[in-house]
Amino acid sequence: MVNSSYRVLNELETIQYVRKIPGLFSENAQLVCKEIGDGNLNLVFRIIEQGSSGKSIIIKQALPYARVVGESWPLTLDRARIESEALMIQNILCPGLVPKVYHYDRELALTIMEDLSTHIIMRKGLITRKRYPQFAKHIGIFLARTLLLSSDLAQDSQIKKLKVIQFINPEMCKITENLVFTDPYYDAKTNQFNPFIKDLIKEIWGHDELILEITKLKEKFLTQAQALIHGDLHTGSIMLTEKDTKVIDPEFSFYGPMGFDIGAILANLLLNYCSHEGHTLDRDDRLQYQDYLLDTVEEIWTVFEEEFKTLWQEKAMECYASKQGYIDDYLLRLLQDTCGYAGCKMMRRVIGLAHVPDLESIEDHKLRAKCERLALAIGQQLVLKRETARKISDLTSLVRTIKRQEVEED
Ligand code: SR1
Ligand code: MG
DSSP, X not given: OOOTTOOOOOHHHHHHHHHTSTTSSOTTOOEEEEEOOOSSXXXXXXXXXXXXXXXXXXXXXXXXXXXXXXXXXXXXXXXXXXHHHHHHHHHHHSTTSSOOEEEEETTTTEEEXXXXXXXXXXXXXXXXXXXXXXXXXXXXXXHHHHHHHHSTTTSOHHHHHHHHHHTOOHHHXXXXXXXXXXXXXXXXXXXXXXXXXXXXXXXXXXXXXXXXXXXXXXXXXXXXXXXXXXXXXXXGGEEEXXXXXXXXXXXXXXXXXXXXXXXXXXXXXXXXXXXXXXXXOSHHHHHHHHHHHHHHHHHHHHHXXXXXXHHHHHHOOHHHHTSTTHHXXXXXXXXXXXXXXXXXXXXXXXXXXXXXXXXXXXXXXXXXXXXXXXXXXXXXXXXXXXXXXXXXXXXXXXXXXXXXXXXXXX
16 A cells, blocks of 8 residues: 555655655755666666766665556555665675665655666666676576575574565566466466467466476465575666676565575576577677676586575574584585576566566567577476476576577577
């Protein structure tokens, strides 16, 4: 429900608002504001102080509906609280890897945070084949620290249960339940897909074994309060430079399965991998960049696993730390969940409501279909074969094998 003092701000009102917040700008500062949001859900304003200071901030305001659809899709404003509280926790667990929060206003569902105008949205960089040498290390550490340190592995179970309550996020979870695990697997009205791949999508709708496995992954998403996950960790939720990485937008955060976050980031690297069958027609350039993406997938997991084991040594509760073989079993289950969730996340971006610019920016629909078929083939096998994975190279080998089968290299 929208509270009575909530109102949607325009650019001028946003300037007037920030002037009243102590410590942001001086009284006479000349401020320019522009709404720059291009995401699915919120308003995002950037305010820049004119003159030599060049100081700037971001003001993010949740709308009481999903921006991408309009007022017919009402949406909780509590997501702004979830986002600001998750950012503050993540900033404690891994300082410097998320934007700083300067102010949160519950009434207006608004958060003021660090401006990252020197960084770009990772997805945009990947489409133009940019390389980010520090990214795998940064995101591997982010994942290990946010996931392990928020879980029962590293904190008292009573304290953790209170955090589960703090991060109850039913409306945002429902979006994921529908858009990731349900709608893409039948002829739902919300689906949108390229008519050139309808034959393959119909096969997926009739693939009982696949749908059974997706149902098991959905059940785990609904019921496993394993760690405080970001909940929407795609490459549009990452802003970076060659040296620095910031994870943004944790409004889907809740206590869920760790593999959902790791799978999300790997899935989005793999969607980009598929998209270069359409974007990068020079064979050598394409193969080199695709190798870079698979190396990145492997490095993310390797860094994650190393950091997870280090944290385990330092922080694991005695009841887990003392059990021989437990950590290896835990990480194996996590790898298999990661494969499964990566598969679901790939398929939903091809069949479901919300697509990715990596694929959507391929204007020739027949060429795009080639990429989408590859993404659907990889997605299906990641779900179906997840329990055979023993190490991260099993995932990347699977991708290479499927590409050889699906895309004839000349
Ligand atoms: C209506 S929201 C659609 C999608 O955008 C977000 O980024 C989430 O991925 C969600 O599923
Ligand atoms: Mg987002």
